[in-house]
Amino acid sequence: MIQPQSVGVVSPQRAHFAEPLALRSGGALPEYELVYETYGELNAARSNAVLVCHALSGSHHVAGHHADAPNSIGWWDNLVGPGKPLDTRKFFVIGVNNLGGCYGTTGPNSTNPATGKPWGAEFPFVTVEDWVEAQARLADRLGIERFAAVVGGSLGGMQALSWTLQHPERVANAVVIASAAKLTAQNIAFNEVARQAILTDPEFYGGHYYDHGVVPARGLKLARMVGHITYLSDDAMGDKFGRSLRHGKAIYSYDVEFEIESYLRYQGDKFAGYFDANTYLLATKALDYFDPAFAHGGNLSAALARATADFLVVSFSTDWRFAPARSREMVYALLHNRRNVSYAEIESDAGHDSFLLDDAQYHALLTAYFDRIKV
């Protein structure tokens, strides 16, 4: 055992793909670039690679920090590093920014080669399955035939699941955390509110706001505020903010009074300052469309029959956006197919956000699972 450490300074890399990528939505991306980071060393047998798939607003920057920005800690830094649950002394870990993203991978704010202008609203709809195909091409490029594990939380968990269906022979283990095999109507409803906030922002300009030198910051802020409410549990929000009043008493104003208002506005503004609205729209649609059982008449067991990986499925007791019941659906469908599957429902008061936190029980379980993976 060593004291858990950071992977330290990391640098994003780029991979250009000249071969068109056919998309589920019909068209194709003629060419594209993926931005990715890697941590640890690929072993000689190329058997120790782990793909970490990001969620709605995540990126390729999973762990460590960038040399020019010591505070730019990766979004899953508590999971990935020497001595951490996903131990980079054993594994070669890869994070990829998905297509349609806004962190350097080809997306709506990239230049459309056909017009010489940003893609904007012309950027095609991308799905979880498309992301997996793009990731698979990156794996080919890196010489990785089979992943020791594909790991993800939330929308990232959908990618991990989809990997086991699209490329069953290329995934030894799938770790699907705080995720679902499909969204519920309620979950889609939250996404729709977020999208409407963006789409109806006067500065959205039908998705071509880049041409106007503005961003639909108000819509993106509202979208993020709605999202944040659903990522926290009632209890967590109550514990953190309660009914605390900034002025100690009501002042009868629409300015910030309750601390929760302050928090949501701050988070919304911060997010609108760096994230791309078109990417947010695309990613929420990718969430909504994901439903591998759809092609099997809604029968998830039939859909998962292709999977051969071993699975660890994890949910959190207070996650109501991706409720434990959604995880159990996957577990029972995997069980039906006699797959190796373990399922843990972690007691946590932090709601959906729990998957990003370093709860001791949660991380002990992941450590135990990753430890037993043979590379």
Next chain:
Amino acid sequence: MSYRYDYEVITEWISPGEKVLDLGCGDGSLLKHLVEVRQVQGYGVENDPDKLLACTRNGINVIQMDMEKGLAGFEDGFFDHVIMSLSLQAMHNTQGILAEMLRVGREAVVSFPNFGYWRHRQSILNGRMPVSESLPHQWFNTPNVRFFTISDFDALCEMNGIVVRERLAFDEGTLILDEPNFLASVAVYRLGRGN
């Protein structure tokens, strides 16, 4: 790794390659044994995070759930055997879980400590709650919530139309053929659905 003599009996009743569900699987040592010697496709059920962790370390499939709420989600007749080794006495919903075991499994295998064992009776006669190899806890910290004898269990099976296909009783590892309700500390049953 813990190893209990009821494991040998249970192993004898499992055929190679079966689908097996172990309710209250602890650290997964029984399933690990069954995987090794019977190549079963095994799944454990636990609700204790520490035991879940132990199973994961043991390389055993384990599913976290509260068995008191039944086994909804598991399909009818999916498993060849559903095992509950020395856990039935720690469950409130005795009849419910027995029915669920025989719903999702072709056969159920149940072992439990016999409260009617003579040393236990002697202890009660002496005015104290029994503490023994099969009932290792004190009354104030025992996880057990149901205290019953082999005869009680036989009567329950009869009442619920559960067929006792086989029953073996032991006194601390020694097979007991005569007067098991008096002389045996632990009983292991192989149960089936009645017609």
